[in-house]
Amino acid sequence: MSGNEMVTVKNLSFSYPGKDDVLCGISLRVLEGERVALIGPNGAGKTTLFLLLCGILTPAGGVITVKGKKVIPDKFNTDIAYLFQSPEDQLFSSTVFDDVAFGPLNMNLSKDEVIERSKQALADVNCPALSEKPPHHLSGGEKRMVALATLLSMEPAIMLLDEPTSNLDLKNRRNIISILNRLEKTIIISSHDLEFLLETCTRACILDNGHIVEEGKIKQVLSNEELMKAHSMEMPHSLIPHTHGE
């Protein structure tokens, strides 16, 4: 870890029209190469935070910088990529290859480079055989892998993953873990799968009611039973102390 700040959030606030504040003056710093788990109950504002970091939503207050540059809403930023909760929102082309190539093609790369990147991305997620298939012929796990490939082909410096293991069987879940652990990128993951986060992240932030209520080393945060309960969560099973014979 070189210590460069990749994502900086200062006093960020946001609310949807006609609704209460979703995020209330939160601040966050993510360094290069860090793996940060963003956890919290449903409705805490995790997805909203991700959408703000990508520039899809415009903050009501505060500043967001990515790689030292202020995030400009609605501007195509190849430094940061977001994996949606549902792969159906992310796969919109008629074949897998076209979907994976979509991002690089919009980056004005040469045709050869687009093809190479797309093939590499599919290889990285162990799905080169799916290249010519239409998305509607894929299983749920395959769709999730291909959705991940659509981000990898853009070679972003930062990846935001929203519930990457939801609805996945154990095999595909293990696949995602090994892929993420091979990548040398800055990653922020939002997930309720705490065991998954323990295997892939080094740091955790708890977001609840629009505030970051705790930050720290992931084992330290997740093993704080009182803290977890206070924010409608439970400790991951592997951190619960078991006595011999139970």
Added chain:
Amino acid sequence: MHICDGILDPKICIGGYVAAGCLTAVVLAKTRQEDVPKIAVMSAAFFVSSLIHFRIGFSSVHLTFLGLVSIILGIHAPLAITVGLFFQAVMFQHGGLSTLGVNSFIFSTAALLIYGLYTIITKPVKNNLLVSISAGVVTVIGIFSALAAILFLIYFSGEEFAGFAYIFSVANGMLALVEGVVTSLAVYYILKTKPRMLGARHN
């Protein structure tokens, strides 16, 4: 309600493509990049919805949902209609490819008529029930106007088609009334659950 292949004079078919092309070009000029996913997604949803059966008397019918497409998509409805008709013809062999231009132009102009009438009639109306009923009424008007255009073209293709045109008009005339009722119900539900779908003024 579409005209299938094989009936219309080829000059009418080509004329239909030219007319549909011109209308599509005008609508495209008013289409922004951010409208594309909404038009495509709604076009797909309508295409799939048109496969739902409604039981009427002894048979079941498939509706076009022309009224709903028009009211939800507004001036962009012609794009969704053209693409939807194309996929119906290619994927399910409903309607026709040689007659795609004609079908597209007729339904697109009917859609714009429905949207225009809906906007004018419902502008001063706040009551959801009245808005829904108005939506149904303008749908029936729009579909009858499309039907009239189709009948005119069928007659124009040959006097031997006169009997077929009469039966076609009776069958689809009844269908238009069903479309009106369904559109009213649907608009009523949408106004209760997601009024924003019907335009900013319904917020």
Added chain:
Amino acid sequence: MVLEYQSTVQSVVHSWDARWKLVVLGALIFTAAAVQKVYSLLLIVLAVLILVLLAKIPGKVLMKSLKVPFFFLIVIFPVLAITSGGERLCSFGVISIYKKGLITGGIVMVRALSIISISIIIFSSTKLNVLVKAMNFYRIPATFCAIFIFTYRYIFLYFENLGKLLLAAKLRGYKMTKGIKHMSNTVAILVTLLIRSYEQSERVHHAMQLRGFSGAFPIVHSFSTRWSDVVKTFLLFFLIALILGIEYL
């Protein structure tokens, strides 16, 4: 039956440069719409059968695809036969069968089934993204092509969603019955699908923006015309000219 590109098949039709295939088969469609004489119709049918064989479309697939339009046309045929007027062939009480109606019905059926078969040939032998690239080549606006591709993708998703909604409703007593209550329940299912689709369209737009979408849908495919493509195109145009010559001269 839902028609889709058959990626496992390789044929002279599949390998045909899509730009020329689209134009020449499109011209064949309009030619089929124009013909009325017996010899022209026979040549059209022959051309279609040869193309179906060359494209290696299984007979079963073709028959299944033609089933729905066939049943629709089978209804038009007797309507035309008994309502067209002109020379009467025979009568059964008040119903008369007219020669003009029989001939017109036959012509309509042959034309319609030929046109549908040609469309099956085009779309089962050409990938949709290649087709859209060909549309781009002919200067069809990029926005329209983008709508095309996205609509295709989401049709399948919504089939699945509609299926799930109907299943969930059936498990709670929904039945296909008559009356306003059934219609009301069916409309509620439909509106649910539409609202979900509408909300999804906003997320899809975000996903597209994040990957640089600016109105056009970029496609990797490159066209290259070979001599075999020139020969195929020329042969078919020659056939079309022959058919039109027989029809109009």
